[in-house]
Amino acid sequence: MDQIKMSLRNLLRNYKRTVLTMSVLVLGIVGMLVYAGYIDFSMWGFREQTIKGGLGHFRVYKKGYNSRGSERSINYLIENEREVYRLLMRTAHIREVTPELEVQGILSNGEVSEITLGRGYDVTSVSIIKDSFKVVEGEFITDADSYEIALGSILAEKLNATIGSYLTIMTTTRQGGLNAIDLMVVGIIETGIDEYDERLSIMSIDIAQMLLDVNAPERYVVMLDDTDAVDSVTASLKDSGMVSELGIEIRTWSELAKFYHQVKEMNETYFFITQLIILVIVAFSIVNTMRMVIYERMREIGTIRAIGMTRAGVVRMFFYEGVWLGVFSFILGIVAAVGVAWVINFFGGIYIAPPPGQSTGYHTMIRPDMIRYFQVGCIVMFSVILGSLIPAFRAARVKIDESLRYI
């Protein structure tokens, strides 16, 4: 009969209380993991949305573009467009490469004028771009040299534009001259973010270049077949020496998505605080249970001390009970958390109302992450063991004659 087995028997001795304590622990673990799974899912969705929403996995610019300060981006175009494009197209994992040119201008219907942030894309190769918004009316531009434009829904409303309307877009060329072109509205789009829908317009890059009187894109947006490959692909591009040879620079989505990182950081903080609260509850419930256990077994402690158990032996005895509690709760908690996540996902997730600044809500799933599970399980187990040690140390220090007199 060794101590480890004995501690297990002791736990089973008052199995109702053990079950009750373990339910608190399991609930704590499930709570933490479901919350973590929700955050992880949201962040994963947010990440993919950020990437597909026009940012791409990484972007390629002319060297100096990102440190140009207040200089116009038009002075940093990728003039060696063909070489860069060819380099990108023969790199592994790269699924799609799209040139892009931003046009800031004024859109007018003859009566009302509105500022627009226009984007010129290679409209023939833009699955990337098509993912970043919904076409709510009409269709997307299909022809590279057609004089067509798609408008954000709020912008369209302000300009009284419908499908088939003609609008004039006015811009300043690279040399500073004024330029204007008439374009036909073919589509009305929505990004889900009001600020964008108020300003955004989409056109073919050929039209954009014509408006600015240039013949190069300002960046390439690159999509990979796997988000996890970003670092290795960009590293291999830099290592190959071609980046410096072609005079370009690379920014990954992660470097560009400041907002993503802010949200992620905020979520991590929330998660940390939640975790802390749950941990405190867990620790309290353990300390409480173990205190009760120890008071109940006061005379037993006196007895085993009298027949020769050392103080360390007493601590060990309760430590083992804490370990059992922790281990069982760890296993049950993770199994329960996986189960709860599965059930939530099975029934289509949790509906989340539209976040501020967005017009549509969405369903969130729970995204189980084994590392998270392991972390949370370990943290709970650790606090259980710690929580059982504190009363155990006190039990070991009680005077033997007093614990024997204890009723």
Next chain:
Amino acid sequence: MEQNVIELNDVFKEYMLGKTVVRAVNGVSFAIAPGEFTVIAGPSGSGKTTILNMVGCIDDATSGEVLVKGKNHRMMSDNEASFFRNSTIGYVFQNFNLIPVLNTYENIEYPLRIGGKRIDKSVKIKIMNLIEEVGLTDFIKHRPDKLSGGQRQRVAVARALVNNPDIVIADEPTANLDYNTGSEIISIMQRLNELYGTTFVISTHSEMIMKRARRIISIIDGKVQSDIGECDENKNQNYDNIFNESLCSVTGTGC
């Protein structure tokens, strides 16, 4: 002369109860030789448990000297004291104090486990003999809650003896048992005392036990009132009279 296994020299024990000092033991001296079967008698609150705790090395005197096998508990570290208790002293308690999650065999074996002894075949045979000695062969696998009070105390007696201790300390071992059962427990203790030569110190206020004692130390108000039957080869001992003598000295009736 053989060395005394227990020696108390002018022992005082005081407890603080709030601001008042309770003097539980008030200048007690006595010595017990190896193999004696001694009864500490006295009314409730007279200090029996306090004395036995000091003899059993689980409490210290406020002043005076308590020597067990020549060793002073006060001089030992907690670990040394634990080891000393494990190897030298066996305990029998009024409330049995068995470990509820262990069965008869495991309870008896437990002090050996605590002492880190290897439990080999010969040890197991010894434990089985002990179980037979206390008459529990049919109850080896029973947990304490499936045993009667008398059976529990038999387990406790066997547990107290499993480590071949020099001393067994029993604080009112029959107080929770009926007359006959208590009497059986005392018989078992006496038999084991003769068999192994273990020193027994038993506290009680039961006449039944006192009548069967070889030596009675009477305690009243923390003081030794009388000490009759002390091992003395010059004295012609008549055990039958000890109880009466003790009773007379305690009550003060000159009989």
